[in-house]
Amino acid sequence: MEYIFTIGEPFVCLFAAYALTTTWDWHVAGKAEGRRQKSEVRSPESKVQSLKSSLATAALIVLGLVVLLARPALWIHEVLVKQIPHELDTENTQKVRSLIESHSRPDQAILAAPYYAFLSRRKLIAEYSEFFIWDIMYRLEQRVDRRAGQATHKVEAIADGLRKKAIPVVVVNLVMRDGHPEPMQIFSVEPIGEALAANYKSLLSEPIRKTDRLVDVLVPR
Numbered sequence: 001m002e003y004i005f006t007i008g009e010p011f012v013c014l015f016a017a018y019a020l021t022t023t024w025d026w027h028v029a030g031k032a033e034g035r036r037q038k039s040e041v042r043s044p045e046s047k048v049q050s051l052k053s054s055l056a057t058a059a060l061i062v063l064g065l066v067v068l069l070a071r072p073a074l075w076i077h078e079v080l081v082k083q084i085p086h087e088l089d090t091e092n093t094q095k096v097r098s099l100i101e102s103h104s105r106p107d108q109a110i111l112a113a114p115y116y117a118f119l120s121r122r123k124l125i126a127e128y129s130e131f132f133i134w135d136i137m138y139r140l141e142q143r144v145d146r147r148a149g150q151a152t153h154k155v156e157a158i159a160d161g162l163r164k165k166a167i168p169v170v171v172v173n174l175v176m177r178d179g180h181p182e183p184m185q186i187f188s189v190e191p192i193g194e195a196l197a198a199n200y201k202s203l204l205s206e207p208i209r210k211t212d213r214l215v216d217v218l219v220p221r
Contacts, residue, residue, distance in 0.1 A: 104168035112171035126154045135185040162195035165220035174214040
């Protein structure tokens with residue numbers, strides 16, 4: 001979902017630019033037609049004055065758009081380049097990596113986004129490689145297909161590992177809803193949530209906050 005929105009935003013900008021330029025072209029064409037009809041009765045002085053007025057109006061419109069859009073555009077660019085809504089900053093990323101490395105061995109599998117597993121050179125439990133995609137597959141199997149498929153088997157294997165405290169580190173994704181943090185994706189699935197609540201504790205005094213999400217690091221009790 002995040003990838004789709006990130007890719008889609010430039011196309012929205014291009015469409016908006018096309019709409020603005022097309023509207024301006026219609027405006028210019030209309031004014032040109034009006035000038036053509038009046039050119040026979042207007043004096044050279046009035047034509048110069050009209051041109052100056054049009055240039056001044058255009059300059060004011062451009063300046064207004066720059067003032068209105070420059071700061072938001074720069075902010076959006078900065079946010080997208082730094083992936084602020086989706087990723088932690090360097091300091092907190094290193095903090096999560098350090099906690100993973102200090103509470104697990106290289107041969108152990110953890111439950112975390114692939115990004116953190118890659119940084120800490122750890123395996124992923126049940127090869128749970130993409131939270132969003134596997135979560136969608138699980139919910140389709142449960143609510144639409146009503147059968148236990150590959151995603152359901154992965155959830156069951158992860159829940160069993162959590163109940164046995166066999167997963168040394170869990171990096172949990174949380175989302176703010178009505179001012180309260182709630183687990184998202186796989187962590188909101190009932191078997192996973194229950195196993196975490198009963199068998200794991202947080203290493204942090206409070207979750208690390210991103211723009212609209214939080215990250216917590218859990219280990220067995």
